Amino acid sequence: MKIDPNHLHMLAAIIDSGGLSEGAIALNKSQPSLSRTVAMLEARLGSRLFEKGKRPLRPTELCQSLADQGRIILHASEAARQVAELYSGGKAGTARISGTPIFMDGVISNMIATFQGAFPEIAIHQTYGYLGDLTEQLNVGNVDLAICPVCPDTVPEGLSFKPILPGRNVIACAPSHPLARKSAIKLEDIAPYPWIAPPAGSPLYEDLRSALARIGIKDFKVSFTGGSLASIISILAGSESLTVLPYSVVFMQSNTKNVTALPVRLEHPSRELGVLWRDDRPIRPAVLRFRKYLESEFSGLAKRIEEKGRNIVWRN
Amino acid sequence: MKIDPNHLHMLAAIIDSGGLSEGAIALNKSQPSLSRTVAMLEARLGSRLFEKGKRPLRPTELCQSLADQGRIILHASEAARQVAELYSGGKAGTARISGTPIFMDGVISNMIATFQGAFPEIAIHQTYGYLGDLTEQLNVGNVDLAICPVCPDTVPEGLSFKPILPGRNVIACAPSHPLARKSAIKLEDIAPYPWIAPPAGSPLYEDLRSALARIGIKDFKVSFTGGSLASIISILAGSESLTVLPYSVVFMQSNTKNVTALPVRLEHPSRELGVLWRDDRPIRPAVLRFRKYLESEFSGLAKRIEEKGRNIVWRN
DNA sequence: CTATCTTCATAACATGAAGGTATATTGATT
DNA sequence: AATCAATATACCTTCATGTTATGAAGATAG
Numbered sequence: 001m002k003i004d005p006n007h008l009h010m011l012a013a014i015i016d017s018g019g020l021s022e023g024a025i026a027l028n029k030s031q032p033s034l035s036r037t038v039a040m041l042e043a044r045l046g047s048r049l050f051e052k053g054k055r056p057l058r059p060t061e062l063c064q065s066l067a068d069q070g071r072i073i074l075h076a077s078e079a080a081r082q083v084a085e086l087y088s089g090g091k092a093g094t095a096r097i098s099g100t101p102i103f104m105d106g107v108i109s110n111m112i113a114t115f116q117g118a119f120p121e122i123a124i125h126q127t128y129g130y131l132g133d134l135t136e137q138l139n140v141g142n143v144d145l146a147i148c149p150v151c152p153d154t155v156p157e158g159l160s161f162k163p164i165l166p167g168r169n170v171i172a173c174a175p176s177h178p179l180a181r182k183s184a185i186k187l188e189d190i191a192p193y194p195w196i197a198p199p200a201g202s203p204l205y206e207d208l209r210s211a212l213a214r215i216g217i218k219d220f221k222v223s224f225t226g227g228s229l230a231s232i233i234s235i236l237a238g239s240e241s242l243t244v245l246p247y248s249v250v251f252m253q254s255n256t257k258n259v260t261a262l263p264v265r266l267e268h269p270s271r272e273l274g275v276l277w278r279d280d281r282p283i284r285p286a287v288l289r290f291r292k293y294l295e296s297e298f299s300g301l302a303k304r305i306e307e308k309g310r311n312i313v314w315r316n
Numbered sequence: 317m318k319i320d321p322n323h324l325h326m327l328a329a330i331i332d333s334g335g336l337s338e339g340a341i342a343l344n345k346s347q348p349s350l351s352r353t354v355a356m357l358e359a360r361l362g363s364r365l366f367e368k369g370k371r372p373l374r375p376t377e378l379c380q381s382l383a384d385q386g387r388i389i390l391h392a393s394e395a396a397r398q399v400a401e402l403y404s405g406g407k408a409g410t411a412r413i414s415g416t417p418i419f420m421d422g423v424i425s426n427m428i429a430t431f432q433g434a435f436p437e438i439a440i441h442q443t444y445g446y447l448g449d450l451t452e453q454l455n456v457g458n459v460d461l462a463i464c465p466v467c468p469d470t471v472p473e474g475l476s477f478k479p480i481l482p483g484r485n486v487i488a489c490a491p492s493h494p495l496a497r498k499s500a501i502k503l504e505d506i507a508p509y510p511w512i513a514p515p516a517g518s519p520l521y522e523d524l525r526s527a528l529a530r531i532g533i534k535d536f537k538v539s540f541t542g543g544s545l546a547s548i549i550s551i552l553a554g555s556e557s558l559t560v561l562p563y564s565v566v567f568m569q570s571n572t573k574n575v576t577a578l579p580v581r582l583e584h585p586s587r588e589l590g591v592l593w594r595d596d597r598p599i600r601p602a603v604l605r606f607r608k609y610l611e612s613e614f615s616g617l618a619k620r621i622e623e624k625g626r627n628i629v630w631r632n
Numbered sequence: 633c634t635a636t637c638t639t640c641a642t643a644a645c646a647t648g649a650a651g652g653t654a655t656a657t658t659g660a661t662t
Numbered sequence: 663a664a665t666c667a668a669t670a671t672a673c674c675t676t677c678a679t680g681t682t683a684t685g686a687a688g689a690t691a692g
Binding site: 001002003004005006008009045046047048051052060061062065066069070072073076077079080081083084085087088092093094141281282284285 | 317318319320321322324325361362363364367368376377378381382385386388389392393395396397399400401403404408409410457597598600601
């Protein structure tokens with residue numbers, strides 16, 4: 001004999017509020033409705049649920065046991081309501097994001113931290129990839145948002161793109177680096193130092209190669225490669241190596257005084273750091289909220305970067 | 317926005333069985349029914365529950381969360397069903413019993429032990445009392461069954477009575493007692509020994525007094541009084557005291573060799589040990605089962621007592 | 633003990649949520 | 663492209679549940 005969860009919930013409400021009438025009020029129903037349901041249950045169970053002819057309604061032992069389950073059900077139902085509400089409001093859920101490693105580590109991770117401070121019920125699943133993978137992952141549906149530098153003219157078919165920062169790259173080194181103190185750097189100055197190469201296949205790597213080629217350096221010395229941002233920064237700090245990083249990443253590190261940018265303008269294809277997503281499929285509220293958050297954070301960040309950049313003379 | 321527990325349960329069933337059609341089978345409903353409910357929920361929640369246009373039906377994150385609650389609800393509902401079933405079958409619940417202390421301790425406690433071995437979900441609440449209290453407690457409704465010696469002609473108004481054993485009392489002593497070895501005991505032999513008096517107010521006490529008076533002993537020496545069965549048996553074992561006990565209590569102790577009965581017939585009002593209850597109010601299944609159990613156990617016990625009793629010559 | 637108050641039970645009716653069957657639609661598969 | 667299997671839709675039906683009105687019964691106070 002199956003018992004309707006709603007009925008169990010009703011029993012709990014009746015007991016907890018101390019009577020049919022009170023229970024009816026608590027449940028927003030009429031008293032006869034409860035009365036009838038109780039009678040029906042008693043008939044089906046073959047046992048009384050409330051002692052007969054007792055006016056302060058006294059629940060039977062069986063009724064107590066059933067009401068216990070009813071309370072569990074009530075609780076679960078309430079939890080579901082809450083989940084649904086949070087979810088719809090974009091305050092709970094999951095956002096699956098993916099992006100270029102250096103930028104995710106160097107900039108986005110900070111924002112995720114503050115975001116999760118505000119919305120602890122939103123889980124972020126992060127992966128790494130470059131434009132090709134990202135497009136694929138978005139199309140397949142494994143990822144909700146991709147964050148990477150994109151040439152605005154060549155946004156992949158079927159994706160929306162929202163730029164968040166200019167994708168300018170710079171030459172980075174430790175603040176203690178000999179070049180860091182020079183006010184005017186000539187390109188020849190750069191030549192002697194070893195390089196930390198960004199992951200092969202990344203735009204950064206291409207930029208490093210082409211920039212150096214432009215200076216005339218074809219065979220540059222790569223002292224380290226394959227590491228993620230954390231390794232790169234450690235190695236920069238402990239050596240005289242140079243590397244190429246998005247300026248925003250260097251900027252975010254500025255308070256830790258681990259990395260600095262050389263005031264040299266690197267020529268590279270114009271790109272915008274931005275967010276990619278598929279607009280043709282429904283965007284979950286939590287994802288939308290995260291995207292909006294990124295956009296607003298970055299508009300602030302872009303302003304701060306802009307202000308600081310004005311004081312620097314970038315040479316070619 | 318309140319969510320119907322049944323709907324949550326449905327989501328769980330759909331996910332767990334892997335599709336609408338399978339879920340429908342699991343829930344004993346038609347596929348369109350589930351389809352429609354899901355659609356309705358999606359409309360009300362404002363979010364999809366299953367990804368659109370994916371044929372192996374893929375539940376949304378939200379749907380998973382809701383289904384989690386649905387499983388909790390399913391579980392609670394199932395538990396309720398089980399409780400109700402056990403209860404109705406008299407395999408779960410509570411029986412509140414009360415009875416005369418010596419008999420409860422000496423005979424009933426054993427039976428409760430085996431009973432609870434068979435029906436661990438039935439809780440027994442035991443209290444003590446004599447006929448007056450017991451009647452009162454039964455009438456008030458604090459107790460479901462009373463067990464005590466009753467003169468069958470004077471069953472209190474409004475109570476049913478079922479005899480389970482002849483209420484015969486005997487003089488009891490330690491097996492090491494000087495009288496225990498005598499094959500023929502004269503009443504004068506008894507006079508010198510001190511007595512352990514059963515609780516004042518108990519029928520046993522009355523029986524002791526009147527039996528001794530009949531022998532001619534008016535002033536008997538009471539060496540101990542007020543104790544429950546455990547104390548009485550200890551003291552009997554360590555002294556030459558005598559006492560009066562229901563023969564069934566002595567019989568139940570026979571395997572421990574702590575107590576023996578003197579082959580002397582005690583004159584006392586004819587009583588039957590039995591079970592009292594109010595038949596005008598509904599008997600809970602667990603109580604009924606316990607009562608039936610008592611009756612069947614006692615019919616076996618009565619037979620064993622009878623057999624053993626035949627070998628003994630009871631003198632007056 | 634009676635009068636009165638409160639609370640529960642019952643009756644009669646209304647309605648809508650949910651179920652069923654038949655069938656169209658749409659991903660998946662070959 | 664054709665076929666298959668699973669889901670969505672349309673339409674009808676029914677029964678659980680809700681409502682209001684009212685009767686019955688336990689509790690309470692004078």
